[in-house]
Amino acid sequence: MDIQKYSVNQHLIETLLAWVKSGEIAIPEIQRPFVWDASKVRDLMDSLYQGYPIGYIITWLNPNVRLKDGTTATGKKVLIDGQQRVTALTAAILGQYVVNKDYKRVRIKIAFNPIAEKFDVQTPVIVKDKTWIPDISEILDGKSNSFSYINTYLATNPEIDQEHAVKSISKLFDLTKKQVGLIDLAADLDIETVTEIFIRINSQGVVLSQADFVMSKIAANEEYGGQELRKAIDYFSHLAVAPEFFQFIADNDKDFAKTDFFHKMTWLKNENEDLYDPKYTDVLRVAFSTQFNRGKLSDLVSLLSGRNFETRTFEAEIAESSFQKLSDGIHQFINETNFKRFLMIIKSAGFIHNKMIRSQNAINFAYIVYLRLRAKGENQANIESYVRRWFVFSVLTGRYSGSPESMFDFDVRQMDSRPFAEYLQEKEEAELSEAFWNASLVQSLNSSVSSSPYFHAYLASQVKANDKGFLSKEITIGDLITYRGDIHHIFPRNYLKKNGLPRGKYNQIANYVYMQQEVNIQIGDKAPEVYFCEMLEQCNGQELKYGAIDSVSELHRNLKSNCIPESVFTMNIENYDEFLLERRKLMAEKMKLYYFSL
Structure with missing residues (x-):
């Protein structure tokens, strides 16, 4: 027969808060900073007052531990779900400080108007208005006597409907007598089971990671x-x-x-x-x-x-x-x-x-x-x-x-x-066999995703080699990455689009290079055979049109470091697929040399 994995019980709010005060329920102080704003605390108090359910609190029993002297210490309940609600209750009812999302300790004061039967966040205006109870924690902390407080309130507000005020203040005093559901998960459950139960019970389907459980522990x-x-x-x-x-x-x-x-x-x-x-x-x-x-x-x-x-x-x-x-x-x-x-x-x-x-x-x-x-x-x-x-x-x-x-x-x-x-x-x-470098990696580079880990490893190989940007004389790949340079296309995107290629085809890793913006603008939507012809003229004494490279040998070094095949000088749309395959092979070869140099 299956053993019950958890127990479900209804407890009084005052019982739950007593457990929190005594430490029987352990609330990690900053398990999650208290992210509710004060208005949500107000709404929780109103829900309790109106008799609406506020959802289950889920705890996981710590196992009983054998101490050095042979005795056994009883485990505490660790709060797994419901920290925001429990913290809201301790703030509004017990008057305890909370650690907010800025990690500051603050007090959240909730006021109550017995005439309107309305809760609100305390303000200076409310404090001055004698018809309001400015801080409900001052009367719900278990130290105040309802009979005495009601008499004092009525004496201060003689003009109000006294019968209505008596009923609403009495109902407020009974707030801690309301019940809340508590699901106690068994101590011997493993994390996977606890996670599964948590997800099934939690209506929002929030997933608690194993790290969350560790942090709670x-x-x-x-x-x-x-x-x-x-x-x-x-x-x-x-x-x-x-x-x-x-x-x-x-x-x-x-x-x-x-x-x-x-x-x-x-x-x-x-x-x-x-x-x-x-x-x-x-x-x-x-x-x-x-x-x-x-x-x-x-x-x-x-x-x-x-x-x-x-x-x-x-x-x-x-x-x-x-x-x-x-x-x-x-x-x-x-x-x-x-x-x-x-x-x-x-x-x-x-x-x-x-x-x-x-x-x-x-x-x-x-x-x-x-x-x-x-x-x-x-x-x-x-x-x-x-x-x-x-x-x-x-x-x-x-x-x-x-x-x-x-x-x-x-x-x-x-x-x-x-x-x-x-x-x-x-x-x-x-x-990392030869088959990986020569086939598997080449195939992995057949992708349009610029965030691909393979592309980033390729870029790292260029950074380590101190390679220059595509058609750059002095600006390195490292500079372009560090200072938010842009990725551009060797076969220009608009050139490929005009020739009918879909996005997944022109946005290919093997068509990407880090290039200076001004060089990319000059290239525009020209075919490689066009702008490389002009690059050769530039290297033979003509006007510097694309960056500052001014010698053929330097141009060839730049192409080699950027894994651009030499045949690019005569390439157009007809050669695009051939270009992609050839460049993938060159990129994979560069990455291999890079890896074994590490």
Whole structure:
């Protein structure tokens, strides 16, 4: 017989809030900043007052953990869904502060008018109006006596309909007696099952990632510094994108500002590099895989809960050591030296702009490779070469595009079991064979998608070679990418359109080059045979019409570095397909030479 995966019960609002106050329900302080505006809190209070349902709250029981002295600690309920509603209740009814989307601690005060039976957000005008109860938390905190308060209110407002006021104030006092549905998910459920239940119950079909569950587990743990660890992950990923947020933390979270974590991420306040802006999921994944030799975040949830995989019990020692190892991993991730040296290595492979990096998982695992090799004391020159090659290998093979967690898990275990150089060579021999370079990659370049990872790897090969832009004498591909240069067509787009070619045909990777805007304007919609004839005249002393190249040898060097076949001088619409195939082969050959130079 199937075991019930969860229980559904109705509880009084006051019971739910008592659990929150006692810590039985753990609300991660910044699991998600409170993003509701005050009007939504007002509407929630009105729904409760009117007797409308406010949806289910979903919690997941932490497992009972065996302590060092042999006793068992009962697990808390971790809030999985309903944080905004529960936080709204604690703000309006208990008068607690909330952390808003700017990470500031603020109070949301909800007022109530017993005459109109209307809720509103407190304003200075409402405070001055004696018919309003300016802050409902002042009478719903459990300390006020309804009889006394009603008498005081009626004495202050003798002209109103007293019977109506008594009824509405009494109804307000009964607000915390209203019921809310609570779904308790069983402690022994795995993440996949919890996710499935969550999606089926949640009417909006919101998908919680495994990283969300990990963050909930971390933040709910007070004993091993979970709140601080959670903030370190969240704040770092926020600062990486918005350095100006640094002052927010310093001003509004003074306790965290005193921590070693905050000190270690101070360097981000003046950092505008955006090549790698990791989200909290990325920080977690890298820190976890680096420290635990595992790739599946569901394992981290179990480890943070204290799971002993052999005995299938939960032990405090395992939870404690897991929190410590994860903390060490976060420290390694956010370390300024590690982070900047890693980015220098990625840039040295020619990936100099964030638009060239389409796979966050590829760069995540490259950082894992860097951190693990550094921890093992590998020679720095070897580290740089291995990281460059593994990153580009991952990009070219789409290694982490399918099931990244499974692949992370496989790769990190392989790295742990033998020398990395041996594993890298094995993968290169298996997946980067001659057939890959001569056939598979050539076919992959048969695409119209300019964001293709293959095209970006090709551009990286040009950046690393310090190649000049198409028909440019001094401006490099790197300059054009860095300063937002444009991709243009060797066979001009309008020329191909006039000859009846559809969009997917003229927008081909093999027809793309980085070219200066002014050169592209001069080319217009001329056939290659036309503007290349004029280029030859330019190289033989005629007027400089297309850029500054003024010698035939320099022109040929430029064509070679941009993988343009020599036959382009006489090409027109009849030769377009031939041109595309020939250029794809040249691009693949360049990428091969580039890869093995890394």
